[in-house]
Amino acid sequence: MFIIGELINGMYKDIAKAIASKDKNIIQQKAMAQIKAGADALDVNCGPASSDPVHDIQWLVSSIQEVTDKTLCIDSSKPKVIEAGLKAAKNKTIINSTTADEDKLNILIPLAKQYKAKIIGLTISKKGIPQNKDQRLELAALILGFAQEQGLSPDDIFLDPIVMPVNVAQAQMRDILDSIKEFKIISEPAPKTVVGLSNVSQGASQRGLINRTFLVMAAANGLDAAILDPLDNDLMDAAITSDLVLNKQIYCDSYLNAYRKK
Amino acid sequence: MELLKDKWPNVVNTLTIGATKEEGGTRSAVVKCAGEEGLPFLFEEGKIPNKPVIAMEIFDIAPDDWPDTLANAYGSILNSPVDWAIKCEKEFKADLLCLRLVGAHPDTKNKSADEIAKLVKTILQSVGIPLIIVGCGEAETDNKILPVCAQAAKGERLLIGEAAQDNYKTIAASCLADGHSLIAQSPIDINIAKQLNILITDMGLPPERIAINPTVGALGYGLEYAYSIMERARLAALSGDKMLAMPFICFVGNEAWRAKEAKATMGEFPAWGSQLERGILWEALTAEAFIQAGADILVMRHPKAAQIIRKHIEELMK
Numbered sequence: 177m178f179i180i181g182e183l184i185n186g187m188y189k190d191i192a193k194a195i196a197s198k199d200k201n202i203i204q205q206k207a208m209a210q211i212k213a214g215a216d217a218l219d220v221n222c223g224p225a226s227s228d229p230v231h232d233i234q235w236l237v238s239s240i241q242e243v244t245d246k247t248l249c250i251d252s253s254k255p256k257v258i259e260a261g262l263k264a265a266k267n268k269t270i271i272n273s274t275t276a277d278e279d280k281l282n283i284l285i286p287l288a289k290q291y292k293a294k295i296i297g298l299t300i301s302k303k304g305i306p307q308n309k310d311q312r313l314e315l316a317a318l319i320l321g322f323a324q325e326q327g328l329s330p331d332d333i334f335l336d337p338i339v340m341p342v343n344v345a346q347a348q349m350r351d352i353l354d355s356i357k358e359f360k361i362i363s364e365p366a367p368k369t370v371v372g373l374s375n376v377s378q379g380a381s382q383r384g385l386i387n388r389t390f391l392v393m394a395a396a397n398g399l400d401a402a403i404l405d406p407l408d409n410d411l412m413d414a415a416i417t418s419d420l421v422l423n424k425q426i427y428c429d430s431y432l433n434a435y436r437k438k
Numbered sequence: 439m440e441l442l443k444d445k446w447p448n449v450v451n452t453l454t455i456g457a458t459k460e461e462g463g464t465r466s467a468v469v470k471c472a473g474e475e476g477l478p479f480l481f482e483e484g485k486i487p488n489k490p491v492i493a494m495e496i497f498d499i500a501p502d503d504w505p506d507t508l509a510n511a512y513g514s515i516l517n518s519p520v521d522w523a524i525k526c527e528k529e530f531k532a533d534l535l536c537l538r539l540v541g542a543h544p545d546t547k548n549k550s551a552d553e554i555a556k557l558v559k560t561i562l563q564s565v566g567i568p569l570i571i572v573g574c575g576e577a578e579t580d581n582k583i584l585p586v587c588a589q590a591a592k593g594e595r596l597l598i599g600e601a602a603q604d605n606y607k608t609i610a611a612s613c614l615a616d617g618h619s620l621i622a623q624s625p626i627d628i629n630i631a632k633q634l635n636i637l638i639t640d641m642g643l644p645p646e647r648i649a650i651n652p653t654v655g656a657l658g659y660g661l662e663y664a665y666s667i668m669e670r671a672r673l674a675a676l677s678g679d680k681m682l683a684m685p686f687i688c689f690v691g692n693e694a695w696r697a698k699e700a701k702a703t704m705g706e707f708p709a710w711g712s713q714l715e716r717g718i719l720w721e722a723l724t725a726e727a728f729i730q731a732g733a734d735i736l737v738m739r740h741p742k743a744a745q746i747i748r749k750h751i752e753e754l755m756k
Contacts, residue, residue: 426674426682428633434681437636 177391177415177424178217178401180249180270181210182374184236186223195222195232200239207240213406214416214436217247219272220261229257234264241266249403250293255283262291269293272403273336276301276315278322285326295323296334296370299355305338309351309358312337316359320367330363334370334401341378342386349390356397370401388414395422412436443483446676450474451646452488453619453685453734455534455597456568462593462617466566469534472685472734476676479730479754489755490729492744493570493737494532495691496522498549498557499541504739505701507714511741519557520564527565530741531748536570537561542583543574551586558587562594570597570687570737572621577605585612592616597687597735599623600651603634610638619647621687626653626660628667628674628682635681645680649687649735656693656700657724668731688728691739694721722746729754 183206186192194202207218218240222232229252237248250261251272258271273296274284288295297319299312306312316335323333337355340348360366371394377386388411391402395418406412416435419425428434452473457463471491475484500516501509515521519537526532541547542554558571571587573580584598585608599621601609606622613620622638624631631650639645652671654664668686675683694700700720704713721743725736729751738744 426628426632426670426679428629428636428681430633430636434632434636434679437639437680 177395177399177419178368178370179215179406179412179415180217180219180370180401180403181207181213181215181406182219182372182403183210183405183407184218184240185221185251186226186232187221188223192223192225195226195236198235200235200242203236203239204243207244207246210406211244211246212436213409214412215246215406217249217270218244219249219251219403221251221272222257229254230260233257233261237261237264249296255280255287258284259287262287262293265291270334271295273298274319276318281319281322285323285328288323288332289326289328294332294334294368295328296336297323298336298338300338305340307348309355312351312355313358313362316355316367317362320363324363329365330367331365333367335359335367336370336372339371339373339375339390341380342376342390343380344378353393353397356394356399360398368400369398370403371399373402373404384408384410387411391415392418395419441482443480444476446476446484448676448678448680448683449484450672450675450683450685450732450734451648453597453646453649455570455595455619457593457595457617461595463595464562465568465594467568468595469568474676474732477672478732486755488734489751490733491533491735492748492751493534493536493687493735494526494530494741494744495536495538495689495737495739496526497538497540498554499547501540504695505713505717507717508695508740520560523561523565526741527567530744532567532744534568534570534735535561535565536572536737538572538574539583539587540574542579543576544579546574549583551583554583555586555590559590562591568596569594570599570621570735572599573609575600577602581605581608584609588612588616588618591618595619597621597649599687601634601638603630603637606634606638607641610641610643613647614641614643619649621649621651622684623651623653626655626664626667628652628671631667631671632679632681635684639681645684648684650682650684651687651689654688654690654693654724654728656690656697657720657727658699659693659697661724661727665727665731668728668733672732685734686728686732687735687737688725688733689737690725690728690733691721691737691743694724694743695739718742718746722750726750 222229226232247268249270249272299315376390377383450472456465456468473487541549596618600623622634671682700717725747
C-alpha cells in the first residue's frame, strides 16, 4: 500500500500556526514523524485559514524538501495554488486533485504533464457526489479518457471513488469497494486507486476501528494508495498486514518493523 | 515482437571483500560483488556491475571426507593450508579464498582461538586475494574463535561466517567492531533469511555488509527448492525489500561433493562413467544453476569445476 501522510494540512491547528509564524521546524518534524511511521508520500495543504496560499504552499514544499526526498502530494482546490506548489517542488509530485469536470481537467491535466506529476482524479463532478457504482465508473472513464488524450499514462492517475461516511451512506459502501476493483479494468495499463480514508468514519464513534476495517477491505479489493494518518499505529499495522496477506511483502517475524524501516 | 522489460525500483547491495593498503588492509586487490539492478544476466533490464565471483574453499586441516577424485587435485598440500591457499591464488586463479576452520571443532583438533587466528594471519601474509573465513559450525566454538580471528585481521575487510537466527550476536558484534562483513545463514527459508537480516541490522551492522547464505542443495538434492527461494528473495529485493537486498553466497562445493553421483566409484556404478569427470560436472552444474538464481559468490572445491564455471561466467557476461 502506498501511504500518503495527511498531517501537513492547515486545517490542523499546529500546522496553521506554523504556517502563520513560518516555523519550519514544526513542519519538518511532522514530515519526518510520518515518514518514520511508514509514509511513502506526504500530503501538503495550506488549509482554509491561509491568507496567501500561493506563497504558503511554496514555503511548505521548500521546508519539507529540506528534510526528505519523498513524494509530495500538492493538495488544493485552487489550480493556481497547485501550480505554485509544483513549481517549488524538486521531489516527485502528485496533484491532489482534479474532479471529473472539464474546466478543471483542462487546467490540471496539462499541469501534470508539464511538471511530470501524477494526479488524483476524484470521481465527482459539479452534478454532485455519485450515488452508485455506475456513476463512479462513468466519471472514472471520463477522467481517464481525458488524461490519455492529453498524453498521460493511465498508471499516472490515481482514481478516488469518493469514500462516504459510513454513518451517512451505509448503503453505498459495497458500491465503493466494488468501484475500487472495477476501476482497474477500465484501461490497460490499469489506473491506480486511492482513497481519502478518514472520511469513512466522519462523525462516527470508533473512528480508528472503522478506518482500519475499511482500509483492509479496500486493500482486499485492490486499493493501491491511501491518504491517512500514519501516526495511527494500529491503522498502519493493519495496512502493513494487508500487504503481507496479499503477498506484497515477504513474511518474517519482524515484518511490521521491517516495513517501517524500508 | 517487442521485448517486455521490467524496470526495478531497488538494487542489490554491493558487497566489498578485502581492503588494500590504502584502505587499511594488505590485499593486492579487493573483490566487489553483486550490485545488480535486475535479474541475472538480463542486461537490458538493468546494470550488472559485477560478475559472480569464485571463492576456492580451503580447510585449516586436511579434510577427511573428500573423495580421492577431489583430494588428488591438491595432493599433499591439503595438509598445509598456507601452500593450499597459495596454489589456489597462483595456479587456479581464485578470485578469493574461503577458509573453513574445521580444526577448531572439539571433535577434530580442538584448536585454540589463538592458533586459528595465527593461521588466518599467516594466510593473509601469504596471498594477496581477499579472504572469507567460516567457523567449524559448532556455535559455542565459533563464538570463541571467530572474534579472535576478526580482531587479528582487523582492517582486512573479511567476510566472516556464519551467523544464524539462534546465534548471531557475538559474531555480528565482532564484525561491527573490526570492520568485517558477515554471512547470514538461513535453512532454505526466506522468512528466516529476512528476519535474520533485520536482527543483524538492528545491532547496527549496515545491510551492505551482509551476505545471505540461503543454504543450497546439490543437483538432485533439493537444488530446485533452493533455486526458487533465491529467485523469490531476489525478486522481492529488486521490488524494494531492503531486508533481502543482499548478495547470495552459495557453498556449492560443500553440497555437490556430498552427492552420491559425485562420489561413487566406477566399480559401484559402471554405467555412470568416469568418477572424476562426473564429480567435476556435478559441482559445475550445481554452480551453474545457482548463478542463474542470482548467486554472487560461489564457494567451490575442484579446480577443474571452478575453471569451467569461470569460463561460463565470462561467456554470460559478454
